[in-house]
Amino acid sequence: MSRRNIADQLEGVERIREETRICRKYGIDYTVEKGRTMRLVNLLHPQALRLKVGTVIRETKSAATLRMAPVDGYLPPFQAGQYINLFVEIDGVRTSRPYSISSAPHQTGFYDITVRRVENGFVSDYLLDGVGPGDEFESSGPSGNFHYNPLFHEKHMVCLAGGSGVTPFMSMIREVTDRGLDREITLLYGNRREDDIIFHSEMKDRASRFGNFVYRPVISEPSKTCSELTGFINADLIRSVLNDLGSKTFYICGPSQMYEFCIPELEKLGIPKNKVRREMFGQPQDITAEPGWPREVEASTEFKVSVRGGKTLRARAGESLLAALERAGVVVPSLCRCGECSMCRIKLVSGKVFQPRGVLLRQSDREFGYIHSCAAYPLSDLKIML
Amino acid sequence: MSGFDAIVIGAGNGGLTAAATLAKGGAKTLLLERHNVPGGCATSFCRGRFEFEVALHQLSGMGDASFPGPLRSVLHGLDVLDRVEFVSMKNLYRLTIPGRLDITLPADRNGTVEALTKRFPAEGKRIKEFYDLVYEFFNQLISVIYMRDPEASSEKYPLYFKYAMASSQDLLDEYFNDPLLKASVAAYWGYMGLPPRYLSFSDLAALIFAYIEFKPYHIRNGSQALSNALIEKFTENGGEVRFNCGAQKIELENGAVSAVVTERGERIPTGCVVANISTPVLYNELIGVEESPKEKYEEMSGRTIGPSSFTLYIGMDCTPAELGIEETTNFIGAHDDFNHAFSQLRDIDEPAMILVSCFNVSDPGASPEGTCQIAVVDLQYLEPWLSIPPSRYAEEKYRYAAKVLDLVERVFPGFRSHIEEIEISTPITHVRYLGHPGGAFYGFDQHIKDSRLINPPVQPISGLFHAGAWAAGGGFQPTLASGASTGRAALKHLGMRGR
Numbered sequence A: 001m002s003r004r005n006i007a008d009q010l011e012g013v014e015r016i017r018e019e020t021r022i023c024r025k026y027g028i029d030y031t032v033e034k035g036r037t038m039r040l041v042n043l044l045h046p047q048a049l050r051l052k053v054g055t056v057i058r059e060t061k062s063a064a065t066l067r068m069a070p071v072d073g074y075l076p077p078f079q080a081g082q083y084i085n086l087f088v089e090i091d092g093v094r095t096s097r098p099y100s101i102s103s104a105p106h107q108t109g110f111y112d113i114t115v116r117r118v119e120n121g122f123v124s125d126y127l128l129d130g131v132g133p134g135d136e137f138e139s140s141g142p143s144g145n146f147h148y149n150p151l152f153h154e155k156h157m158v159c160l161a162g163g164s165g166v167t168p169f170m171s172m173i174r175e176v177t178d179r180g181l182d183r184e185i186t187l188l189y190g191n192r193r194e195d196d197i198i199f200h201s202e203m204k205d206r207a208s209r210f211g212n213f214v215y216r217p218v219i220s221e222p223s224k225t226c227s228e229l230t231g232f233i234n235a236d237l238i239r240s241v242l243n244d245l246g247s248k249t250f251y252i253c254g255p256s257q258m259y260e261f262c263i264p265e266l267e268k269l270g271i272p273k274n275k276v277r278r279e280m281f282g283q284p285q286d287i288t289a290e291p292g293w294p295r296e297v298e299a300s301t302e303f304k305v306s307v308r309g310g311k312t313l314r315a316r317a318g319e320s321l322l323a324a325l326e327r328a329g330v331v332v333p334s335l336c337r338c339g340e341c342s343m344c345r346i347k348l349v350s351g352k353v354f355q356p357r358g359v360l361l362r363q364s365d366r367e368f369g370y371i372h373s374c375a376a377y378p379l380s381d382l383k384i385m386l
Numbered sequence B: 001m002s003g004f005d006a007i008v009i010g011a012g013n014g015g016l017t018a019a020a021t022l023a024k025g026g027a028k029t030l031l032l033e034r035h036n037v038p039g040g041c042a043t044s045f046c047r048g049r050f051e052f053e054v055a056l057h058q059l060s061g062m063g064d065a066s067f068p069g070p071l072r073s074v075l076h077g078l079d080v081l082d083r084v085e086f087v088s089m090k091n092l093y094r095l096t097i098p099g100r101l102d103i104t105l106p107a108d109r110n111g112t113v114e115a116l117t118k119r120f121p122a123e124g125k126r127i128k129e130f131y132d133l134v135y136e137f138f139n140q141l142i143s144v145i146y147m148r149d150p151e152a153s154s155e156k157y158p159l160y161f162k163y164a165m166a167s168s169q170d171l172l173d174e175y176f177n178d179p180l181l182k183a184s185v186a187a188y189w190g191y192m193g194l195p196p197r198y199l200s201f202s203d204l205a206a207l208i209f210a211y212i213e214f215k216p217y218h219i220r221n222g223s224q225a226l227s228n229a230l231i232e233k234f235t236e237n238g239g240e241v242r243f244n245c246g247a248q249k250i251e252l253e254n255g256a257v258s259a260v261v262t263e264r265g266e267r268i269p270t271g272c273v274v275a276n277i278s279t280p281v282l283y284n285e286l287i288g289v290e291e292s293p294k295e296k297y298e299e300m301s302g303r304t305i306g307p308s309s310f311t312l313y314i315g316m317d318c319t320p321a322e323l324g325i326e327e328t329t330n331f332i333g334a335h336d337d338f339n340h341a342f343s344q345l346r347d348i349d350e351p352a353m354i355l356v357s358c359f360n361v362s363d364p365g366a367s368p369e370g371t372c373q374i375a376v377v378d379l380q381y382l383e384p385w386l387s388i389p390p391s392r393y394a395e396e397k398y399r400y401a402a403k404v405l406d407l408v409e410r411v412f413p414g415f416r417s418h419i420e421e422i423e424i425s426t427p428i429t430h431v432r433y434l435g436h437p438g439g440a441f442y443g444f445d446q447h448i449k450d451s452r453l454i455n456p457p458v459q460p461i462s463g464l465f466h467a468g469a470w471a472a473g474g475g476f477q478p479t480l481a482s483g484a485s486t487g488r489a490a491l492k493h494l495g496m497r498g499r
């Protein structure tokens, strides 16, 4: 019997076929589906944003806020604490850097990013010195997991910030205070000197006006007249500020030394692991100082990198593979630039790379030789596949 | 630009096995994937100390080396079995309806009958008869459909001819009285996304048969390990893969495939395309409405887009035992009316039926020692999510997630206090990552009228093939198998026989 004949003899098949006829008669015209859903999804997760600098606000000697409005008039929503990856072209090199949004989510007309100068920094120098109103940039949509999550975070958040690490907290503080949310924030904000403090007057002002926000700057190299807390944000200092350590979630954002210092301090206080959230580590300033770096390789050593079916380029051991590829004009998508999001994943066909701590690689990616190029440093000649 | 014998669009399960089959068969093949990793649904992502499995809960049709199932044969044929480790589960599932039912069914025919009989002693005889029917029916289906017995007839295979078009509800009602018994037997409806009323008995029987006979499996290091292994084999056999490179257009010449244009604007000549994407996108966008055959739209018009899901990926700071989790697969129903539960897939008020999988129970390596990885799935259609203004999306996600966690807490009290990481995905997330309308990872709804038993596939464009959930129905086994068989058909079209 042929398939068709078999189908024709199934019990009840005529009735079932009638259902098909009726469904088609009153059916759906799928031609109108074209692009519809993606348009709606793009309101939440646009592939890329075009942003235009409106104002530049000088915050301190070394930091400024770029207030950026959407070129096409629409900005997707974000959760306070998230970042965007900002693309720049400097001296013919297209690269990007992640910046936390410091404005509040309910401020839908613009995103603020607040940039602090990094010594010898490639992009921070450019953003602080070379950018003014009217300049346009491309960025990723808002991204990242460093935000309040009501499913398991406590309503009282204790924020430990260092330097430019205050930016995600500024967004959260503005949101919680402006919107009168039923939450509490205590901010401990470490800086070297008083005049390094970003957002100092706004923080003081909000702390004086809102009972659910406590602001305590901590200065490590205080002037004689300094009236703030001094030293580092350690266990004793945290205990002295908080009456009670229970029912609180701790958030840390700052330079990588800060995580190394603060996380053990929180452990000393007996704070459970699931009550501590940290923003990503940026790439280390000096990769050769990382634990596990092979002594014999110097940062300036150059290796040959060949891209399968593409260019061959030279890369320095002390620079991430992603940066070397960008410098050579090879496009690799990126987002976090910290080894965590996997956007810059490529395959290492042969050769050896150094991968610092904190890289989040899938188990099977590790086994099959994939790497995150933003957090991989060449230790030999390499062959890679994009 | 020199061309390829074949271009595969999309590196989901179906695209991966199609590409691997083509390359192994000697075809010069290019695989285009829009995302930066292979797998489509079959992938994972990292948060903190955890790596979360996106889609795979229970792999069906595997079997072990001594008693291989059909999926094992497919993967064996693609030479990937030695690169991936499979972990079997001893039980099918635990089903709990708080306060009313709590039953665990072993992945063993007698064991399942015994467990059900113990809980529903009055219906013991009918329970055994029902599982006898499932087995006899499905064996007849195998002879007629897979073995293609040329002498198939209603006299020779009476059960097949009688029940192939029946609904699961028909049979449940015919055999059982207690609604809780019906619920216990049909809990797998969620894996098809249709309630017993709409789910064909053939599909329910296939699920029960495949999971009992070949045991449910998980993959060590998650489904990404299989996706990576398939890519590895594909490239070893000379295949070329491009990530971050979507296909934008399929060009036709005289009604036959002639080239693919990528999102980067590159035109690549080929006479053969295997599409692993949704049917509406394939015809609306890649082929174009004007060029597409009318009969395809006619066929689509009678079909509806299937569900997606609301999923919580959770890293816990304790072991499964500390939470009282003893099974890998736990279904929790808010009530026993699955037909009503199905209506609730279109609203985001109260979850009706959820799946709580804890991979560490069968695979202790699923997360670091002293922790466990949990995925909670609640099937959901896209529509209610589209009506939420973007500015309220995050709040709605948290609101609904809290309700889902409340339901989990009813069976595993204290659950929430152990959460260390959590990520929420919604139907919108699936649209974003897969590009499918509705975020429908099972493809179209698989109503009885849509059964492939009575609807032979129509493929009116020469050189165009379609693999994956939208062509063959959702799930790992069907999509992986459909890619392999589509790949073979494409090789035949190219005049290559394969090795």
Ligand SMILES: Cc1cc2nc3c(=O)[nH]c(=O)nc-3n(C[C@H](O)[C@H](O)[C@H](O)COP(=O)(O)OP(=O)(O)OC[C@H]3O[C@@H](n4cnc5c(N)ncnc54)[C@H](O)[C@@H]3O)c2cc1C
Binding pocket: A083, A097, A098, A099, A100, A101, A113, A114, A115, A116, A117, A118, A119, A120, A121, A122, A123, A124, A125, A144, A164, A165, A167, A168, A279, A280, A281, A282, A284, A285, A286, A287, A299, A318, A319, A320, A336, A337, A338
């Ligand atoms: C999620 C996230 C949010 C962030 N938010 C903010 C924010 O709100 N505000 C802010 O100011 N910053 C923020 N950052 C940091 C920001 O992304 C940049 O890293 C910072 O601006 C420095 O970039 P740069 O190009 O100026 O410095 P880079 O040129 O990248 O240099 C950074 C440091 O590395 C050293 N370095 C650079 N290249 C090399 C090399 N090849 N070998 C050895 N050392 C090298 C430099 O000497 C310098 O000390 C954030 C980072 C992350 C991950």
Ligand SMILES: Cc1cc2nc3c(=O)[nH]c(=O)nc-3n(C[C@H](O)[C@H](O)[C@H](O)COP(=O)(O)OP(=O)(O)OC[C@H]3O[C@@H](n4cnc5c(N)ncnc54)[C@H](O)[C@@H]3O)c2cc1C
Binding pocket: B009, B010, B011, B012, B013, B014, B015, B032, B033, B034, B035, B038, B039, B040, B041, B042, B054, B055, B056, B057, B058, B059, B060, B245, B246, B247, B248, B276, B277, B309, B311, B377, B430, B433, B434, B435, B441, B442, B467, B468, B469, B470, B473, B474, B475, B476, B477, B479, B480
């Ligand atoms: C939460 C969840 C739980 C599930 N649980 C199970 C389970 O326990 N058991 C089971 O068997 N099944 C389960 N499934 C279903 C199963 O995962 C899917 O049915 C199956 O993986 C779909 O495979 P596919 O071949 O259709 O491809 P898909 O996974 O849909 O992949 C399609 C691919 O095509 C790519 N693409 C789209 N458009 C383009 C373009 N224009 N150019 C290039 N590439 C493109 C996409 O990026 C994607 O990679 C689950 C799914 C989910 C999401």
Ligand code: FES
Binding pocket: A333, A334, A335, A336, A337, A338, A339, A340, A341, A342, A343, A344, A345, A372, A373, A374, A375
């Ligand atoms: S860009 Fe996120 S891991 Fe490299």
